[in-house]
Structure formats: structure tokens, C-alpha cells
Amino acid sequence: MENTSPAAAAPTRSLAMPLRATPKDDAEPVPTLIDVRNLDFYYGAKQALFDINIEIPDRRVTAFIGPSGCGKSTLLRCLNRMNDLIDGTAVKRGAIKIRDIDIYGPSVDPIELRKRVGMVFQKSNPFPKSIYENIIYGLRIQGVKSKTKLDEVVEKSLRGAALWDEVKDRLHESGLGLSGGQQQRLCIARTIAVEPEVILMDEPCSALDPIATAKVEELIHELKKQFTIIIVTHSMQQAARCSDRTAFFYMGKLIEFDATHNIFMNPKNPQTEAYVSGRFG
Amino acid sequence: MTALPHSFAPRRGFQRRCESTIAWVFRAATYAILLSGVFVIGNICLKGLPAVTNSFRSLEQFPYVTNTFLFEAPESLYVFEQDGVKREMGDKEYRSYREAETARATAEGRPVPEFKAASYVYAAGGIWPCIVGTVLLVLGAMTIALLLGVSSAIFLSEYARDSVFVRFIRLAILNLAGVPSIVFGLFGFAMFVLFFDWNVSLMAGWFTLAFMVLPVVITASEEALKAVPKGFREGSLALGATKWQTIRKNVLPYALPGILTSSILGIARVAGETAPIMFTAAYVVRDKLPWEVSKFGDFFFQGVMALPYHIYVVSSKIPQNEYTQGVQYGTAFVFLGLVALIAGSSILLRNKLRGRYQW
Ligand SMILES: Nc1ncnc2c1ncn2[C@@H]1O[C@H](COP(=O)(O)OP(=O)(O)OP(=O)(O)O)[C@@H](O)[C@H]1O
Ligand SMILES: [Mg+2]
Numbered sequence: 063m064e065n066t067s068p069a070a071a072a073p074t075r076s077l078a079m080p081l082r083a084t085p086k087d088d089a090e091p092v093p094t095l096i097d098v099r100n101l102d103f104y105y106g107a108k109q110a111l112f113d114i115n116i117e118i119p120d121r122r123v124t125a126f127i128g129p130s131g132c133g134k135s136t137l138l139r140c141l142n143r144m145n146d147l148i149d150g151t152a153v154k155r156g157a158i159k160i161r162d163i164d165i166y167g168p169s170v171d172p173i174e175l176r177k178r179v180g181m182v183f184q185k186s187n188p189f190p191k192s193i194y195e196n197i198i199y200g201l202r203i204q205g206v207k208s209k210t211k212l213d214e215v216v217e218k219s220l221r222g223a224a225l226w227d228e229v230k231d232r233l234h235e236s237g238l239g240l241s242g243g244q245q246q247r248l249c250i251a252r253t254i255a256v257e258p259e260v261i262l263m264d265e266p267c268s269a270l271d272p273i274a275t276a277k278v279e280e281l282i283h284e285l286k287k288q289f290t291i292i293i294v295t296h297s298m299q300q301a302a303r304c305s306d307r308t309a310f311f312y313m314g315k316l317i318e319f320d321a322t323h324n325i326f327m328n329p330k331n332p333q334t335e336a337y338v339s340g341r342f343g
Numbered sequence: 344m345t346a347l348p349h350s351f352a353p354r355r356g357f358q359r360r361c362e363s364t365i366a367w368v369f370r371a372a373t374y375a376i377l378l379s380g381v382f383v384i385g386n387i388c389l390k391g392l393p394a395v396t397n398s399f400r401s402l403e404q405f406p407y408v409t410n411t412f413l414f415e416a417p418e419s420l421y422v423f424e425q426d427g428v429k430r431e432m433g434d435k436e437y438r439s440y441r442e443a444e445t446a447r448a449t450a451e452g453r454p455v456p457e458f459k460a461a462s463y464v465y466a467a468g469g470i471w472p473c474i475v476g477t478v479l480l481v482l483g484a485m486t487i488a489l490l491l492g493v494s495s496a497i498f499l500s501e502y503a504r505d506s507v508f509v510r511f512i513r514l515a516i517l518n519l520a521g522v523p524s525i526v527f528g529l530f531g532f533a534m535f536v537l538f539f540d541w542n543v544s545l546m547a548g549w550f551t552l553a554f555m556v557l558p559v560v561i562t563a564s565e566e567a568l569k570a571v572p573k574g575f576r577e578g579s580l581a582l583g584a585t586k587w588q589t590i591r592k593n594v595l596p597y598a599l600p601g602i603l604t605s606s607i608l609g610i611a612r613v614a615g616e617t618a619p620i621m622f623t624a625a626y627v628v629r630d631k632l633p634w635e636v637s638k639f640g641d642f643f644f645q646g647v648m649a650l651p652y653h654i655y656v657v658s659s660k661i662p663q664n665e666y667t668q669g670v671q672y673g674t675a676f677v678f679l680g681l682v683a684l685i686a687g688s689s690i691l692l693r694n695k696l697r698g699r700y701q702w
Contacts (some may be wrong), residue, residue, distance in 0.1 A: 149504050177583030187574030189593055200582035256582055
């Protein structure tokens with residue numbers, strides 16, 4: 063077998079952070095935050111997820127990889143019940159527990175859930191409001207009025223999203239006037255402003271150039287100190303660079319879930335191996 | 344075949360000639376439409392403008408100038424000859440003139456002169472009550488149509504799940520748009536005037552007009568709501584907003600310019616309809632202005648005069664003569680102006696709102 067490890071052959075390696083697919087996280091056991099058990103998910107009559115079992119560690123970055131249509135976004139959107147908004151969707155079997163609470167249980171309010179489980183979308187979607195208003199949107203709807211508190215949150219979130227220095231003089235200009243990468247970081251800032259526990263990112267860099275991507279990846283590295291991050295990506299390099307765990311999906315099934323290092327360096331499943339080495343998908 | 348000078352040289356032939364002919368056919372059709380539009384509007388302006396411009400009168404006190412055509416009620420015109428001079432007077436003027444003449448004659452001990460004048464209804468005075476009535480009808484109908492229409496558009500596009508029932512509603516709304524205005528008029532008459540017992544009144548007119556414009560408002564609002572990117576909704580919901588918070592803060596504001604423009608234009612159009620108001624809200628003549636009511640509640644249950652109905656009355660319900668023409672064209676001219684004003688302000692409003700929310 064020739065050099066099939068994409069991590070070793072990563073072409074964009076020099077652009078972003080050094081490759082970090084080291085097994086350091088395996089040293090200490092990490093508590094589980096999200097526990098998905100035997101999940102079967104349906105779009106109407108069409109089953110999209112088959113018997114998913116995955117334990118997502120607290121304050122780590124977990125990457126979901128897999129070919130298009132394999133159900134990465136679907137699982138991600140199950141985690142904050144965004145799928146509820148689509149007609150005919152249903153979790154037919156299994157459960158998702160966050161801190162031992164079944165989020166599909168009858169006592170769970172999806173609104174409250176989404177305050178704790180934030181989401182950053184593939185297509186950056188800043189609202190056509192000022193940068194300031196974008197950040198405080200989540201707090202506004204929670205009824206926070208105090209100007210000092212809001213100002214504080216705006217600065218903190220923008221700093222948290224590594225955007226403060228770039229926009230501090232134009233907080234009251236439209237968020238749409240920012241560059242694509244800045245817009246995506248604005249969306250991240252908006253998400254962390256409501257202080258969630260989990261941030262779900264669905265291909266957050268797919269529309270960004272390598273430099274903006276590197277910035278977001280750096281940011282993810284910072285954010286994992288505070289937040290549990292799940293990132294869907296099509297870039298193997300990205301998964302290798304910024305995640306601690308990687309889950310490989312294929313045709314609605316979870317094929318392999320392990321430390322990122324293991325997935326890329328010595329995958330157990332031949333399908334995983336084929337995928338990460340770029341032989342299919 | 345004649346040899347071509349080079350390979351890119353034009354090749355003449357039947358198809359080429361067709362090309363330019365077809366372009367010209369389309370162009371001619373457009374110009375014909377333009378021409379007839381210019382002719383109709385120009386005609387109304389030319390003949391209607393004098394009614395307005397010839398009616399400026401100076402006043403003793405502020406604002407020192409008035410326009411009898413715009414700001415007075417319609418009157419009968421009296422035409423008579425006196426001392427070999429032909430004179431035309433409105434009703435009020437003619438009455439005071441008669442009194443003055445009679446008084447002078449008795450003071451001088453002369454026999455009271457005989458007054459012989461030809462009278463022409465509605466040919467003097469102005470159309471102020473009609474302007475007021477139309478503006479009131481438009482405002483009220485617009486409010487009702489927007490409240491009802493936008494609510495139902497929000498329901499259909501944001502809340503309702505796709506079902507047979509919802510599809511049926513949409514179909515019904517589409518069909519409603521094709522119902523002739525006279526049918527709406529009769530419906531309003533049966534429903535609001537008779538069944539609800541509102542009589543011929545502003546309320547009945549408002550609701551009839553509102554129902555007539557509802558299809559436009561709902562369709563336009565739904566389209567405007569659909570045009571708001573899905574990402575704004577998802578982004579808002581993902582931050583823990585409820586559905587209504589999302590709609591109110593992050594969908595409706597962006598859809599508003601579109602909703603308002605189409606709706607206002609729709610209203611301006613139906614406000615020009617005679618049929619829906621002629622059984623429900625319009626009086627041929629009414630002496631009192633709408634705000635001259637004894638108690639507030641009466642305001643909603645009074646009939647009003649309205650521009651389109653007035654045009655209808657003065658052009659088909661009264662004997663025609665050289666004096667009525669001025670009123671007909673004058674009223675049409677003012678009406679066009681009013682509609683242009685509404686349309687213009689709605690476009691201004693849209694541009695202002697658009698500038699604020701652009702994505
Ligand atoms: N709204 C929907 N209605 C019906 N089926 C859907 C819907 N969204 C996704 N699916 C189906 O579910 C399966 C998984 O889709 P999903 O979007 O999760 O894939 P993905 O892994 O995120 O793909 P990609 O990498 O292209 O984003 C696909 O077969 C897709 O066709
Ligand atoms: Mg996806």
C-alpha cells in the first residue's frame with residue numbers, strides 16, 4: 063500500500079495550523095455530554111439514519127465526515143431538534159440524551175434546547191441588521207434590556223469569535239457588509255452570545271477561502287475550551303486539523319467513531335480507510 | 344449563391360428578415376399600448392385640468408386662496424340672462440343673489456323681478472365630499488385588508504403544513520381574485536348592508552373593498568414572505584427564538600416593503616371600482632361631511648360620496664349638457680391624481696423600507 067494517509071499528504075497543511083491529530087485526548091477519559099442511542103430517523107417514509115450510537119465528549123471537537131447524503135447534517139440537526147421544522151420527520155426509535163435528559167422527551171421544550179445547543183450554518187446567515195443587533199438577537203428575544211449587559215456581551219462574543227478588532231469601529235453598520243469569513247465568524251459570535259453548551263457547525267467553512275477557513279479553525283480551537291463543538295466537514299484536512307474525535311458516516315449509518323488520530327492513521331474499518339484515503343466518496 | 348466576402352459576413356435571407364420584422368411587431372404592440380395610454384390620460388388631463396385651474400378663488404382670511412372645485416360640495420348650476428349678460432352661478436351664490444336683488448327691489452319700491460334660470464344639477468361647486476369619502480374608504484379598506492390578509496398570509500406560509508385543506512384555501516383565494524367586482528358589490532350588500540344591518544355605510548364599504556382586495560394582499564404577502572431567505576428563520580430559531588418571535592423580528596420586517604407596495608397598489612386599484620361601493624357605501628349626494636356626526640359611533644355607519652361613484656353619477660345619471668362635461672373630466676382628473684399620489688407614496692415607502700433591510 064502506498065502513502066494513502068491524507069493527513070500526511072494534506073496539501074493545505076502549511077496554510078493553517080499544524081496537523082494535530084495526536085492521540086493526546088485518549089490519555090484521560092472524557093465525560094460524555096451527548097449520548098445517542100439506537101437512533102432511527104425518518105424523513106416521511108424515507109429512513110435517513112440507521113441505528114446510530116455515538117457518545118460525544120464534553121468540551122471536545124467532534125467531526126462528522128462522510129460522503130454527501132450520508133446523514134451528517136441530519137444527525138446534527140437532530141441534536142437541536144431543527145428537524146422538527148421539517149414536515150413528516152420523526153425519530154422512530156432510540157433516544158438522544160444530553161446530560162442524561164432525553165431531548166425528544168415530552169418534558170423538553172425545543173426552544174429551551176436550542177438556547178443550549180447553538181448552530182452555525184453552512185451558508186453564513188447574518189441577519190440584515192447591524193453587527194450589534196446581530197449579536198444581541200438571542201438576548202433580545204430572551205428579554206434582556208440592560209444596555210450595559212448587552213454592550214458587554216457584544217464585546218465578549220466578538221472577542222470570543224476573534225472578530226472584535228476587525229469590527230469594533232463599525233458595530234452599527236450592517237452585518238451584511240462584512241466579508242464572507244467575517245460573516246461566518248459573526249454567526250459564530252451570535253451563537254456564543256447566548257452561551258450555549260454545544261455549538262453545532264454544519265460545514266462552516268465550505269464557502270470560505272483558505273485564509274478565512276484557517277481563522278475559523280483557529281477559533282474552533284479556542285472555543286473548545288468552553289464549548290462542546292460538533293463540526294460537519296467535507297475536508298479531511300479540516301477534520302484532521304481541528305477535531306479530537308471523528309465519526310465516519312456512510313449511507314445513514316455510523317461506520318466508525320474514534321479519536322481523530324486513529325481514524326486517519328489506522329482506521330479499523332476498510333470503508334473508513336477507503337474514504338479517508340480518498341478512494342471513494 | 345453569391346460568394347461572401349468573408350466567413351462572418353451577414354447572410355441575407357428569409358429568416359433574417361423575419362427576425363427584424365418580429366422585433367418590430369413587438370415594438371409596435373408596445374408603442375400602441377403606450378399611445379393609447381397617453382391618449383386616455385392626456386385627454387382626461389386636458390379636459391379635466393381647467394375644472395381645477397379655473398376654480399381658484401381668493402379668500403379674505405388664511406389661507407387666502409381656495410379651490411372651489413377641490414374643496415367645496417357639488418351644487419346645481421344656474422344659468423340665466425340679466426341685462427343682456429349671460430351669468431352662471433352656483434346654488435348658494437344664486438340664492439344670495441336672488442335675496443339681494445329682491446331686497447334691493449323692495450327697497451327701491453320696484454316689483455320683485457322674475458327669476459328665470461336654467462338649472463343643471465352637479466354642474467357647479469366641487470367634489471370635496473367625494474375626495475374625503477374616497478380617502479376614507481381607501482384608508483379603512485387598506486387597514487382591514489392588511490390586517491386580515493397579512494395574518495392569513497403568515498398562517499399560510501409560516502404555520503400551515505402542506506395539506507389538501509391548505510391547497511384548497513389557496514385555490515379559493517386565487518379564484519376570489521377572478522370574481523367580478525359587481526359580484527363583490529352584491530355580496531357586500533347582502534352580507535354587510537342587509538345581514539349585519541350596517542346599512543349603506545363606511546363599514547360596509549370598507550369590508551366589501553377589503554374582501555375584494557384580499558386575494559391581492561394575501562398573494563403578495565405570501566410571495567414577500569417566501570422571498571425572505573430560509574436562513575434568517577433557521578438562524579433565528581437556532582438561537583432559541585419562538586416561531587412568532589422569529590416571524591415578528593426576523594421575517595416580517597424584511598417582507599414588509601413588498602407587502603405594503605403590492606397591497607397599497609391593489610387598494611388604489613379597487614378604490615377606483617364603482618360596483619363594490621355603489622350598493623354598500625356610496626351616496627349620490629350627501630350634505631354633511633363624514634366628520635360632522637353627532638356621536639363617534641355614527642362615523643362608521645354613514646354613507647359617503649366617492650369619486651368613482653360620482654363620475655358614474657355625473658356621466659350617466661343626470662341629463663348631459665355642456666356644463667356637466669367639465670365636472671366629469673375634472674372628477675376623473677382629480678381621481679387619477681389621487682391614485683397617482685397613493686401609488687407614488689407607496690413606492691416611496693417601499694424604497695425607504697428597502698434601504699433599511701437589504702440582503
Ligand atoms: N428535508 C428532507 N426531506 C427528505 N429527505 C431529506 C431531507 N433532507 C435530507 N434528506 C435526505 O436524507 C439523507 C441525508 O441527508 P443529509 O442532508 O443529512 O446528508 P449530508 O450528509 O449532510 O450530505 P451533505 O454532505 O451533502 O450535506 C439524504 O439521502 C437526503 O436526501
Ligand atoms: Mg449536509
